[in-house]
Amino acid sequence: MSNREDEKHDDRDSLDPSAQVPSDIPPGLDRRKFIMRSAVISAAAVMNGCTRSETERKAPPPAAADAQPTATSGTKPGPAVPLSADLNVVKKGQGPVLTTVDEFYKVGPGPSSSHTIGPMRITYDFYQRAAMLPADKLSTATALKVNLFGSLSATGKGHGTERAALAGLVGKEPATVDPKFLDSLRDNPDQTFQVKLGDKSIPVSLKDIIYDATKGDFKHPNTMTVTLLAGNDVLLEHEYYSVGGGFIEWKGSTPPTKNPPKYPFRTMKELRTYADTNNTTIGKIMLANEMSIAGRSEEEVYAFIDKIINAMVATVKSGLAMSEDDVLPGPIKLHSKAATVYKRAMDDSYQAERGIGSLSAFALAASEENGRGHLVITAPTGGSAGVMPSLVYGLLEVRKVPRQKVRDGMLAAAAVGYLCKHHATLSAAEGGCQAEIGVASAMAAALVATAYDAKSLVVENAAESALEHHLGMTCDPVAGYVQVPCIERCAFGAVKAWTAFAIASNEIASRHRVNFDETVTALAQTARDMNSKYKETSEAGLAQSVTLC
Numbered sequence: 001m002s003n004r005e006d007e008k009h010d011d012r013d014s015l016d017p018s019a020q021v022p023s024d025i026p027p028g029l030d031r032r033k034f035i036m037r038s039a040v041i042s043a044a045a046v047m048n049g050c051t052r053s054e055t056e057r058k059a060p061p062p063a064a065a066d067a068q069p070t071a072t073s074g075t076k077p078g079p080a081v082p083l084s085a086d087l088n089v090v091k092k093g094q095g096p097v098l099t100t101v102d103e104f105y106k107v108g109p110g111p112s113s114s115h116t117i118g119p120m121r122i123t124y125d126f127y128q129r130a131a132m133l134p135a136d137k138l139s140t141a142t143a144l145k146v147n148l149f150g151s152l153s154a155t156g157k158g159h160g161t162e163r164a165a166l167a168g169l170v171g172k173e174p175a176t177v178d179p180k181f182l183d184s185l186r187d188n189p190d191q192t193f194q195v196k197l198g199d200k201s202i203p204v205s206l207k208d209i210i211y212d213a214t215k216g217d218f219k220h221p222n223t224m225t226v227t228l229l230a231g232n233d234v235l236l237e238h239e240y241y242s243v244g245g246g247f248i249e250w251k252g253s254t255p256p257t258k259n260p261p262k263y264p265f266r267t268m269k270e271l272r273t274y275a276d277t278n279n280t281t282i283g284k285i286m287l288a289n290e291m292s293i294a295g296r297s298e299e300e301v302y303a304f305i306d307k308i309i310n311a312m313v314a315t316v317k318s319g320l321a322m323s324e325d326d327v328l329p330g331p332i333k334l335h336s337k338a339a340t341v342y343k344r345a346m347d348d349s350y351q352a353e354r355g356i357g358s359l360s361a362f363a364l365a366a367s368e369e370n371g372r373g374h375l376v377i378t379a380p381t382g383g384s385a386g387v388m389p390s391l392v393y394g395l396l397e398v399r400k401v402p403r404q405k406v407r408d409g410m411l412a413a414a415a416v417g418y419l420c421k422h423h424a425t426l427s428a429a430e431g432g433c434q435a436e437i438g439v440a441s442a443m444a445a446a447l448v449a450t451a452y453d454a455k456s457l458v459v460e461n462a463a464e465s466a467l468e469h470h471l472g473m474t475c476d477p478v479a480g481y482v483q484v485p486c487i488e489r490c491a492f493g494a495v496k497a498w499t500a501f502a503i504a505s506n507e508i509a510s511r512h513r514v515n516f517d518e519t520v521t522a523l524a525q526t527a528r529d530m531n532s533k534y535k536e537t538s539e540a541g542l543a544q545s546v547t548l549c
């Protein structure tokens with residue numbers, strides 16, 4: 001792959017048309033014609049006043065947290081559930097990025113990190129807190145109740161939120177729960193389980209998970225409460241928030257204290273500068289930060305990354321192994337198609353069709369696994385769980401790219417996801433599908449670029465391009481099930497990631513006119529301005545226009 005960068009060009013006077021002509025002429029082009037054409041384009045740019053001044057070009061990119069939009073007439077209504085300013089997920093953009101890979105890449109049951117993995121983690125967390133109450137209090141306990149609010153209530157049924165919440169209450173964790181247990185709750189919803197707290201056994205069933213108000217004055221659109229009762233008396237109650245990507249918070253929570261990163265960064269520009277000045281890659285800078293923040297050795301970080309890579313490969317394999325006669329759970333009656341798309345793509349006589357078709361099939365395979373409620377990997381979420389595995393599978397299993405390059409790619413992809421989480425959101429309930437598939441596609445573009453040894457600017461440009469072309473994408477799952485448009489959307493996210501890499505690795509990198517930090521700012525602003533009906537509520541878009549027979 002060629003990386004036609006011209007770093008020197010970035011520091012030249014943008015108002016001088018001759019400065020717009022790159023010193024490197026792309027192979028295969030006549031130099032004279034190329035310079036003439038570049039000069040004409042540059043002159044037009046100068047005349048139109050669209051080149052940036054030197055000052056502008058050298059100014060640090062605005063961080064989303066510093067550039068919050070103000071309401072103007074004509075803007076669409078903001079979210080019905082504005083995020084509370086005291087949530088950590090809102091305050092986070094002020095300091096350096098401190099997220100670590102084990103917090104970010106999570107294995108758990110589909111179909112939604114915020115509606116299944118998050119709620120399961122929440123009820124599991126509550127169960128552990130309740131178990132620490134004094135024995136005399138526990139001896140009076142009679143019931144456990146979970147109340148779901150906002151988007152968790154509006155679309156929770158389609159996501160299986162009540163089953164996930166019950167599983168956490170009875171002591172199941174997302175990474176190790178057997179999906180068959182969740183299937184059994186769906187097939188036999190009247191089952192009752194005994195939750196042991198001290199000497200007391202408290203009966204719980206799906207009836208104890210209550211779909212409560214969908215609208216109200218919540219701190220976050222994905223709000224839930226968990227309560228331990230003694231008759232009508234409350235022994236313990238916590239209000240929790242599933243803030244996207246399986247991350248959770250609770251009322252009054254403070255983020256855990258962490259070690260400082262070796263290379264503190266808040267923006268892609270700062271991260272890329274560390275990579276460039278240390279003559280290394282974004283992946284290696286991220287590795288150093290993982291080691292310093294989490295206090296882990298290089299072997300430990302890579303061992304975790306390998307676990308995630310292997311899980312991604314496994315999810316694609318399981319999805320491809322499903323018959324086209326398999327029907328996904330729920331009212332849509334959607335047939336599996338990953339295996340069919342893969343087989344037919346492989347039979348195509350055109351190599352390009354085989355490539356695009358197989359990449360799409362890998363994404364469909366992992367995403368259909370998500371739709372089945374099987375174990376998937378948040379990258380960054382369950383709904384987008386087909387995108388990264390598609391590229392990981394393609395690189396490792398098809399192109400036979402060395403594993404070490406894929407590991408570095410996973411770390412660069414994580415950096416992209418961290419920055420989106422830090423300055424914008426990974427939650428469709430906050431920002432629509434651009435925050436899920438858009439971020440996943442940007443991560444995947446960074447993964448591929450890194451795996452092919454692209455320079456850091458090309459990695460940034462690829463991620464930027466993929467994210468840019470998902471801005472504004474809404475979340476409107478039909479019947480509240482993470483299937484339509486989600487499954488095919490993962491395939492498009494994967495193909496767009498490859499397209500972004502193809503463009504970024506073949507353009508003159510320093511001429512890329514939008515930087516990643518600016519696009520994350522746009523993601524945050526678009527999320528804020530998006531009509532709440534398009535934020536995982538199933539109140540609009542395809543969720544309204546598609547008729548199920």
Ligand code: SF4
Binds near residue numbers: 436437477486
């Ligand atoms: S439409 Fe996008 S954001 Fe919404 S549930 Fe589907 S994949 Fe997730």
